[in-house]
Amino acid sequence: MTKWQPPVGSRQQRRHTPKADLSQLYQRALIEALRKLDPRMAVKNPVMFLVWVGTVITALLTVNPNLFGVAETAAGFNALVTVILLFTVLFANFAEAVAEGRGKAQADALRTTQTQTDAKRLLSDGGFERVSSTVLRTGDRIQVNAGEVIPVDGEVLDGVASVDESAITGESAPVLKEPGSDVASSVTGGTKVISDTLVMRVTADPGEGFIDRMIALVEGAERTKTPNEIALTVLLAVLTLVFLLVVATLPPLGMYVQSPVSITLLIALLVALIPTTIGGLLSAIGIAGMDRVAQFNVVATSGRAVEACGDINTLVLDKTGTITLGNRLAEELIPVQGQTVAQVATFALAASVFDTTPEGKSIVRLAEKLGATLHFDPQTAEGVEFSARTRMSGTDLPDGGEVRKGAVEAIRGFVRSRGGTVPEDLEAAYERVSRLGGTPLAVCQNQTIYGVVYLKDMVKPGIQERFDQLRRMGVHTIMLTGDNRITASVIAQEAGVDDFIAEATPEDKIRVIQTEQAQGKLVAMTGDGTNDAPALAQANVGLAMNSGTQAAKEAANMVDLDSDPTKLIDLVTIGKQLLITRGALTTFSLANDIAKYFAIIPAMFTGIGIGALNIMGLRSPQSAVLSALIYNALIIPVLIPLALKGVTFRPLTANQLLQRNILLYGGGGVVAPFVAIKLIDLGLSVF
Numbered sequence: 001m002t003k004w005q006p007p008v009g010s011r012q013q014r015r016h017t018p019k020a021d022l023s024q025l026y027q028r029a030l031i032e033a034l035r036k037l038d039p040r041m042a043v044k045n046p047v048m049f050l051v052w053v054g055t056v057i058t059a060l061l062t063v064n065p066n067l068f069g070v071a072e073t074a075a076g077f078n079a080l081v082t083v084i085l086l087f088t089v090l091f092a093n094f095a096e097a098v099a100e101g102r103g104k105a106q107a108d109a110l111r112t113t114q115t116q117t118d119a120k121r122l123l124s125d126g127g128f129e130r131v132s133s134t135v136l137r138t139g140d141r142i143q144v145n146a147g148e149v150i151p152v153d154g155e156v157l158d159g160v161a162s163v164d165e166s167a168i169t170g171e172s173a174p175v176l177k178e179p180g181s182d183v184a185s186s187v188t189g190g191t192k193v194i195s196d197t198l199v200m201r202v203t204a205d206p207g208e209g210f211i212d213r214m215i216a217l218v219e220g221a222e223r224t225k226t227p228n229e230i231a232l233t234v235l236l237a238v239l240t241l242v243f244l245l246v247v248a249t250l251p252p253l254g255m256y257v258q259s260p261v262s263i264t265l266l267i268a269l270l271v272a273l274i275p276t277t278i279g280g281l282l283s284a285i286g287i288a289g290m291d292r293v294a295q296f297n298v299v300a301t302s303g304r305a306v307e308a309c310g311d312i313n314t315l316v317l318d319k320t321g322t323i324t325l326g327n328r329l330a331e332e333l334i335p336v337q338g339q340t341v342a343q344v345a346t347f348a349l350a351a352s353v354f355d356t357t358p359e360g361k362s363i364v365r366l367a368e369k370l371g372a373t374l375h376f377d378p379q380t381a382e383g384v385e386f387s388a389r390t391r392m393s394g395t396d397l398p399d400g401g402e403v404r405k406g407a408v409e410a411i412r413g414f415v416r417s418r419g420g421t422v423p424e425d426l427e428a429a430y431e432r433v434s435r436l437g438g439t440p441l442a443v444c445q446n447q448t449i450y451g452v453v454y455l456k457d458m459v460k461p462g463i464q465e466r467f468d469q470l471r472r473m474g475v476h477t478i479m480l481t482g483d484n485r486i487t488a489s490v491i492a493q494e495a496g497v498d499d500f501i502a503e504a505t506p507e508d509k510i511r512v513i514q515t516e517q518a519q520g521k522l523v524a525m526t527g528d529g530t531n532d533a534p535a536l537a538q539a540n541v542g543l544a545m546n547s548g549t550q551a552a553k554e555a556a557n558m559v560d561l562d563s564d565p566t567k568l569i570d571l572v573t574i575g576k577q578l579l580i581t582r583g584a585l586t587t588f589s590l591a592n593d594i595a596k597y598f599a600i601i602p603a604m605f606t607g608i609g610i611g612a613l614n615i616m617g618l619r620s621p622q623s624a625v626l627s628a629l630i631y632n633a634l635i636i637p638v639l640i641p642l643a644l645k646g647v648t649f650r651p652l653t654a655n656q657l658l659q660r661n662i663l664l665y666g667g668g669g670v671v672a673p674f675v676a677i678k679l680i681d682l683g684l685s686v687f
């Protein structure tokens with residue numbers, strides 16, 4: 001077994017967004033951190049806002065130590081506390097600003113692809129006019145020539161051209177665009193025609209195209225808090241309130257034991273106890289999660305979608321092209337009782353002349369290689385397009401004959417409906433192909449079945465390992481295919497999916513998702529066709545292929561620019577990593593309190609001899625408080641890299657992960673501050 005690879009970096013990362021210049025990124029973030037001190041912005045983070053309020057009070061106490069008339073600490077000490085608290089707030093602001101800054105740098109890079117150009121708008125009289133690309137509207141028809149940038153998103157109406165999509169995918173190999181085909185006809189503004197000419201219909205107004213949406217997303221303009229993030233924010237606010245109440249009971253307690261406590265020390269204790277570490281890093285973790293998805297060349301419509309990936313219980317995948325390589329090519333023609341290979345070739349060719357699918361084209365190639373020729377004039381015949389519902393395609397001949405090819409079950413039904421019988425050895429041919437994991441297509445004309453086409457496909461190398469990982473994470477995988485049961489079971493076994501559904505219709509996709517959801521499960525699926533759109537919308541996470549139709553892209557909440565359906569597996573990993581990082585840092589943050597408590601409480605009640613609590617042997621009450629606060633501030637920038645990168649992820653079940661994290665981040669969170677605070681205390685003795 002090969003070792004688990006972390007998701008990020010294991011794949012080619014986006015190339016068109018150069019790594020932001022780090023020093024420039026930090027400079028911008030520093031300025032942003034200061035700007036975020038504005039109370040109107042600061043109040044959005046209740047935990048840090050309380051620290052901010054504390055900073056203002058200790059600043060006042062620096063100016064006038066006896067402001068509240070009680071036994072106060074010296075102005076110099078108050079000044080030190082003020083500075084440390086201010087840095088605590090700034091560090092948290094900085095963490096958020098750095099995370100946001102990476103998105104902004106990406107957005108800038110994307111903007112450079114948006115050049116305002118001239119466009120050739122076609123007029124109804126057949127002529128054209130030159131207009132600025134900014135005046136184009138949905139429904140306009142434009143012509144784009146070789147060497148020109150496609151100004152807006154659209155759909156190809158006429159012409160075949162190769163397009164350089166590296167501006168959005170980072171992939172330099174040109175992509176063929178042509179009308180008609182579901183997948184190849186959609187073009188994106190900002191990409192470039194490198195050969196030939198396209199006539200296209202505009203499908204998005206300026207400012208609302210795909211790249212515009214991407215910019216808005218990476219810039220965080222549409223970033224709203226996710227449900228999990230809101231829940232955690234509320235929890236942290238409640239915890240903060242509880243600590244505030246606890247600390248508020250200390251002055252009367254102090255009076256009672258004749259050891260009055262100072263306001264500065266109360267604020268210090270409060271700041272030390274409230275969850276500032278996670279409070280300061282929370283939004284950075286969320287932004288970094290979206291960023292990681294973007295680096296994988298996936299555009300997510302919201303942070304909610306990214307997070308949902310981490311909660312996925314069930315992954316619904318289709319077979320062809322997702323689990324298998326998908327370029328199903330005709331490998332062999334198998335005649336049935338009383339027929340010859342030549343006859344199968346003749347009718348397979350006849351059934352495929354109008355079939356533009358890769359399967360159809362490969363059948364034509366094989367039949368022609370075997371010497372088959374058309375036995376009719378294609379000008380007078382009519383193609384019957386393949387549909388996933390009928391699972392057949394073919395040709396209606398001028399003499400009224402009907403040539404068909406398709407799923408064996410479908411052809412059986414067709415032949416019987418025309419009064420024919422099914423040859424006995426069809427089953428054997430069908431089984432032979434299916435057991436090889438291939439797709440058998442039966443070929444018939446009217447009531448006669450001539451034989452079977454073997455469409456060969458292969459399971460993607462390495463996919464089994466990925467399903468193993470998903471299983472260890474507790475994600476249930478279901479393969480959905482229009483193919484027959486035997487082929488489906490062979491491929492399912494070879495790939496290692498948990499479950500499969502064969503002979504699935506498009507409606508089955510949405511039904512499977514609904515059934516799973518009814519059991520309280522969160523479901524993810526990928527798709528690219530218009531008929532996938534409802535299922536993509538129904539799924540909790542719908543990943544559409546960039547090469548797919550506009551409808552699929554709009555229904556989905558994520559679009560993969562590389563059009564790689566297996567990326568869903570990476571997204572689940574990224575989502576889980578995001579949730580785990582948040583959980584780990586929350587655990588760490590709360591576990592830290594124990595040491596801070598032991599540092600500050602003895603310092604507060606020096607008068608009543610609870611020196612026994614000073615188990616760290618800190619030098620003086622002042623040094624103890626300052627050390628705890630310095631630790632509390634510094635731990636934020638120390639953890640920024642972890643918040644941005646995410647904790648190391650292992651494919652384990654939720655329970656195993658919980659145990660591991662409690663041990664690592666809970667245990668570490670208890671021990672680390674004892675050591676660190678002691679060291680800071682020793683360091684302070686130098687002064």
Ligand SMILES: Nc1ncnc2c1ncn2[C@@H]1O[C@H](COP(=O)(O)OP(=O)(O)OP(=O)(O)O)[C@@H](O)[C@H]1O
Nearest residue numbers: 318319320357386388391392393406407481482483
């Ligand atoms: N061009 C075609 N002409 C005739 N029949 C076809 C053609 N392509 C596929 N079929 C048959 O129709 C069935 C369903 O096709 P469909 O594309 O819906 O599913 P699939 O590609 O087999 O599975 P998946 O959903 O995993 O992609 C195929 O299994 C095959 O038997």
Ligand SMILES: [K+]
Nearest residue numbers: 271272274276
């Ligand atoms: K704290």
Ligand SMILES: [Mg+2]
Nearest residue numbers: 318320321482
């Ligand atoms: Mg398919």
